[in-house]
Amino acid sequence: MASSTLRHTIWILRGNPLTGIAAAGVALLILIAILGPSIVPYDPIASNVSQALMPPSAAHLAGTDQLGRDTFSRLLVATRLDLAIAVSAVGISFVLGAVTGAFCGYAGGRLDRSVGRFVDVMMAFPLFVLAMAMVAALGNRVENIVFATAIINLPFYIRFARAEVNVRRDVGWVEAARASGESHVSVVLRFLLPNVLPAMAVQMSLNLGWAILNAAGLSFIGLGVKPPTPEWGIMVAEGARFISTGKWWLVAFPGLALMLAVLCFNLLGDGMRDILDPRMRT
């Protein structure tokens, strides 16, 4: 099985090399997130006013900011925080959403209807505004960004898991599992959820990019992560003040980092859809 999956993956990658590039990009991001603080050339927080607002050069690859901090070092160090926020937020909404949605889809009836209406109400809010309100109300902390991002993602996971489980709840193998002595709960957790997982993994990858943007957006408007912590959203926000004087590198590089991270996750999600789609397995 393992070798056939590998062969299948290679087959897909050959038809769609972009997926391979995206996977390499994501791997690089993870590597930077792990190694970030130990490989940076400069201390990301130490200011050096004599070197303030220098354009990109060999010494400072992405220039320096108004306090003379090296932008490149700050970008690398920020990767860990941004990824951690996105991964934990998506993780929480996936676990809660998948389980809730799966039970709703399997049980149907009143549970399904009430959760469904609740989800409808949530989705009627502008989600980013909802996240802003939550962080503002709960306090300006990293945990609260994670929490708010997780909550606004939740409806999508609930709906997705509900729909995927709902179409499978009457198939023979579910009834067969019951005839073999499984309870309703174990049918959902041990039979239906594992079968829905591949499709949800795709959703998660697409969602990670979105969560990164969301966290950066919250920081950009001053909610959540506070300076001087390096974070892509704050870096864009701080740099925006200098863009009118031609100091483009303060905005461009964090913006580019955000864009590339989101792009990699989205492309990987698309590629995973092809790899995991059983109809592609001939």
Place this chain on the structure above:
Amino acid sequence: MTGPLLRIEDLHVTFSTRRGLVEAVRGVTLSLDPGEMLGLVGESGSGKSVTGFATTRLLDAAGRVTGGRILYRGQDITKIPDSDFRALHGAAMSMIFQNPRAALNPIRAVGLQIADAILSHKRLPKKEAADEALKLLRAVQIRDPEKRMTAYPHELSGGMCQRVMIAIAISCNPMLLIADEPTTGLDVTTQKVVMDLLAVIAAERGMATILITHDLGLAAQYCRRVVVMEKGRLVEEATPEKLFRHPQHGYTRRLVAASPNATSRIEDLVTDEERDQYLAVLAACQPRPAASPGTPPLLDVKKLAKRYDQGPPAVADFSMTMAAGESVGLVGESGSGKTTTSRMICRLIDPSDGEILFDGQSIGHLAARDFHRSPIRKDIQIVFQDPNESLNPRYTAFDCIAHPLLRLAGMRPGDALTRRVEECAQRVGLPLELLPRFPHQLSGGQKARVGIARAIACRPRLLVLD
């Protein structure tokens, strides 16, 4: 017109897959006269459908004609460009498929779909196209054609959908119809009606037909000439009488032997080796002692009923009794409540009313939700209708059969479990080397065997075959 309508010469079709190139058709030569119905028979994977698809140029992107010629009225149609080929579709040749429901657009009324097919080849006012469509629905003998014009595919039965497909296929009076397993998804009675209709329409319109089927009996009934394919090659071509009386090729002989008739026994339908195995199993079985009079019946169902929130009851006032070792057939058309009844007896759903006594013990009152904990769970097992849907895609065949043993018979992973699973697999004729495979790596028949092996694994006292 002289000469054959269609002549296929030394056709080769190759698919590029991730395991490399696969030759699906390797040198098929056949010809078809105008108005003739030819049977193209072989098991799945023999290349019969691919031959049909290559002729109508409906091969999917991975498949390519790598050799040979397909001559339609003397013109090699493998060489002409796609734009010219489109004119041939519908007007010269058309095709009907195995699953009619999937081939119809689910969100468009069937009358409009037939009209669409007509309009794609003829410039006509919409009104006339609709009249034409109605005429076609009459031609395919659909009941209440006026009403069906505005029906959507999901409102029609499988047989009616196939009639609509036939109507679309003949809408532009093609000279050649390729029918790929046209009746496989239909039940036996509908099968015959649809095939008779197809034969009548073909005869009336002088339309040549290639009937692609795995069912030698069906081909023999409707075709004057039958071609047998195996592994992409043509192995035999003869009249059905000759095929059945004197099959020349070993493969044909097996196919003939595998075509059941009223007098066939299970021994006739398997290879010699399988037969010996089967007879050995049979010999090992002791005949069941007849139930002594006075013992309660194994299953006693009294006034069982199932009502859903709206609509008429799905099952009402159903009673039956069954003795141990007895076989009872439960017959009815689709929608008559057979499945609902079987699910209630298997205690997968709760009855609204009535009583189920198993071995003298009332089990109807136990909630289906909690029945998995009952000791009777392992005594009542079920084999599901659609083998393709009855196996967990993430379980191997071994896991599927082992699952009830682990849950219900209290067995633990180990030699004893492996032995029992292998024993069950042998009893249903499932080769042991298939046990580590996942459902998508098994054929429909193999999946069905896994489903049966799973149901008998715990030695149930009542087996429901849906």
